[in-house]
Each structure stands twice: as structure tokens, then as C-alpha cells.
Amino acid sequence: MINQAFNEWLKTSASGRALCAAENEFFAAESREIFGQTAIQLGGNIWQTLENAQVSRKIVVGQSLDDECHFVADWQQLPLSSESIDAVILPHSLNFHAHPHTLLREVYRVLRGEGRLIITGFNPLSLWYFSPKCGKILPPRQRFIQLARLKDWLALLGFELNTGRFMQYTPPISDINLLKFLNFINLAGDRWLPSCAAVYGICAIKRHFNARPVRKSEKKFVPVGNVGFATAKEIE
Numbered sequence: 001m002i003n004q005a006f007n008e009w010l011k012t013s014a015s016g017r018a019l020c021a022a023e024n025e026f027f028a029a030e031s032r033e034i035f036g037q038t039a040i041q042l043g044g045n046i047w048q049t050l051e052n053a054q055v056s057r058k059i060v061v062g063q064s065l066d067d068e069c070h071f072v073a074d075w076q077q078l079p080l081s082s083e084s085i086d087a088v089i090l091p092h093s094l095n096f097h098a099h100p101h102t103l104l105r106e107v108y109r110v111l112r113g114e115g116r117l118i119i120t121g122f123n124p125l126s127l128w129y130f131s132p133k134c135g136k137i138l139p140p141r142q143r144f145i146q147l148a149r150l151k152d153w154l155a156l157l158g159f160e161l162n163t164g165r166f167m168q169y170t171p172p173i174s175d176i177n178l179l180k181f182l183n184f185i186n187l188a189g190d191r192w193l194p195s196c197a198a199v200y201g202i203c204a205i206k207r208h209f210n211a212r213p214v215r216k217s218e219k220k221f222v223p224v225g226n227v228g229f230a231t232a233k234e235i236e
Contacts, residue, residue, distance in 0.1 A: 003096070003137075004066060005136070005137050006092075006096075006137055006138065006139075007044075007045075007046050009133075009137045010046050011046065013172075013174045014173065014174055014175065014176035014179045015168075015170065015171070015172040015173055015174065015179060016172075018168065018170070018179065019167070019168050019198065019199065020046060020047065022167040022168050022199070023047060023091065023120050023167060023199065023201065024047055024048050024049075026120070026165050026167060026201040027047060027048065027049040027050075027051070027089070027091070027118065027120075027201075028048070028051060028052055030116075030118050030163065030201075030203050031049060031050055031051060031052040031053040031087075031089075031118070032052045032053075032054075033116065033203075034050070034052075034053035034054060034055060034086065034087040034116055035053075035054050035055065035086065036054075036055050036086030036087070036112070036115075037055060037056050037057060037086060038055060038056065038057040038059065038084070038085050038086055039053045039055045039057070039058055039059070039085065039086055039087040039088070039089070040058075040059045040060070040061055040080075040085055040087075040088055040089070040110075041058075041059070041060045041061070041088075041089040041090075041091065042061050042075055042088065042089070042090055042093040042103075042107075043060075043061070043062060043063060043067065043069075043075075043091065043092075043093050043096070044091035044092055044093065045060050045062075045067065045068045045069060047089075047091045049089040049091055049118070050087075050089065053087065055086055055087070059071075061073050061075070061078070063075060075093070075097065075103050075106065076099060076102050076103060076106055077106065078106055078109075078110055080110045081110070082109050082110060083109075083110070083111065083112045083113065083115075084110060084112065085110045085111055085112065085115060086111075086112055086115050086116070087111075087115055087116040087117070087118070088107045088110070088111060088115070088116075088117050088118075089118045090103075090107070090117070090118070090119045090120070091120050092120055092121060092122065092139070093119075094119065094121055094143075094145060094150075095121055095122050095139040095143045095144065095145065096139050096143065097143075100143075100145060100153075101153055104153055104154070104157060105157060108157045108158065108159070108206060111206045112206070113206060113207070113208035114205060114206060114207070114208070115205070115206045116162075116203060116204070116205055116206075117154075117159060117203070117204045117205070117206065118201070118202075118203050119150070119201065119202050119203075119204070120167075120199055120200070120201045121144075121145050121147075121150065121199065121200055122138065122139060122143075122144045122145075122198065122199060123144065123146075123147065123166075123195075123196070123197055123198060123199060123200055124141070124144035124145070124146055125146075125195055125196050126169075126196055126197060126198045126199075127169075127170075127171045127172075127196075127198070128171070128172050128198040129141060129144055131171065131172050133172055138172070147195075147200050147202075150202070151202075154204050158206060158207055158208075159204035159205065159206055159207070160204060160205050160207050161202060161203075161204050162203045162204060162205050163202070163203045164200065164201060164202040164203070165200070165201045165202075166189070166190065166194045166195070166197035166199070166200055166201075167197055167198065167199045167200070167201060168186065168197060168198040168199050169185045169186050169188075169189030169190075169193070169196065169197055169198065170182045170183065170185050170186060170198075172198070
């Protein structure tokens with residue numbers, strides 16, 4: 001789960017505040033496209049993920065009584081009906097969860113068709129991966145999920161990628177003056193080494209592909225040339 005040390009680091013350290021600001025900008029842009037009745041955020045109450053979402057209910061779901069949230073639940077078994085939620089936000093939730101793929105399957109279950117999933121995650125190709133803060137403040141290194149791997153998971157579940165962004169290239173340091181001096185790395189990173197950013201953010205959409213039975217009255221598919229195809233069995 002997202003630990004209190006990480007939340008405190010985001011509030012008090014120079015790098016943490018810079019990261020939080022960059023991610024809030026990303027969430028603000030993406031949440032403008034959220035419409036409907038209900039959107040939920042799993043953990044990470046420090047982020048303003050749903051500020052611009054145009055929904056009736058904005059709910060933060062925690063994992064322990066120490067979290068500032070609306071209610072506590074097991075993220076692998078959310079007490080929500082299938083296809084009842086319009087958007088789910090995961091601010092580093094996958095990085096701090098022991099079973100991220102299982103969590104994604106549960107998110108897919110509760111999302112409505114065409115519902116939005118917004119994720120931020122730590123990038124194992126960044127300088128942050130080699131920081132001594134890993135496992136103490138940041139998640140353990142094994143919880144840094146490669147973007148290509150995450151895209152594969154989403155595609156297999158039935159999500160379609162919509163937008164994405166890389167954020168924050170400076171190392172996770174506490175000295176604010178040094179961080180300001182190194183700000184040129186952020187300016188150069190987007191242009192020269194975007195895949196080495198500390199964090200990626202992506203938005204995906206749950207797609208529904210409904211099967212439709214073939215009726216007798218419909219024209220059968222006719223193969224072209226000498227290539228043979230098996231025709232679908234007609235449904236009475």
C-alpha cells in the first residue's frame with residue numbers, strides 16, 4: 001500500500017513537491033474528459049486527481065484506517081458492482097500494490113464500457129530507480145513497472161490507450177537550490193530522453209466488443225479466390 005513516508009516526502013521534500021505538481025497538472029488535464037456519475041481514486045489522497053472531473057460522486061478508496069479516504073477496502077475485491085464506475089484513477093497505486101495485474105483486472109471489472117482509467121507509475125529506466133530511497137520512501141525497485149509491460153497488460157484486459165505523458169527527469173534530491181539548478185534536465189528530457197523520465201502517466205479507455213449472432217436472412221461471407229474460410233454456424 002502507499003505508505004505514509006511517501007506521502008510525507010511528497011509534501012516536504014523539494015523533489016516530492018515538484019513531482020506532485022507535475023502529476024497534478026497531468027491529472028487536471030485528463031480529468032476534464034471524465035463524465036458520468038461516479039469516479040474513484042485508489043489511494044494517494046495527496047493528489048488532486050478528480051478536481052476537474054464532471055461527475056456527481058468523487059470517492060477515494062484507501063487500504064487502511066490510516067488513509068485519508070471515504071472508505072477502506074481490499075483493492076483486489078472492491079465492494080462495487082461490475083460496470084458501475086465511470087473512471088478509476090491509480091496514482092502510483094500499482095507501484096505500491098503486491099499484485100498489480102490482479103488490481104488491474106478488478107479495475108476492469110468495475111469500470112463501465114468506455115470508462116476511463118488514469119495511471120501514474122515510476123519508470124525503471126529513470127535515475128529514480130537507482131536512488132537509495134527505493135524501498136524506504138519510494139516503492140521497492142521490483143515494483144517499478146516498465147511502460148511496455150503495463151501497455152501489454154492493459155491491451156490483454158481490453159483497454160485501449162488514449163493519451164500519455166512523461167514527467168520529471170531530475171534525480172530525487174532534497175536540496176531545493178540544487179533542484180532549481182538542475183531544472184534544465186527537465187527541459188532537455190522531454191526533447192532528448194523522454195523514456196528516461198521518473199514517472200509516466202497514461203490514460204486508457206475500456207472498450208466493449210459485443211458479439212452479434214448471424215441470422216439466416218443475412219448474406220453469407222463468400223471466400224475470394226482459392227483461399228478457404230470456415231463460415232460461422234448460423235444461429236436459428
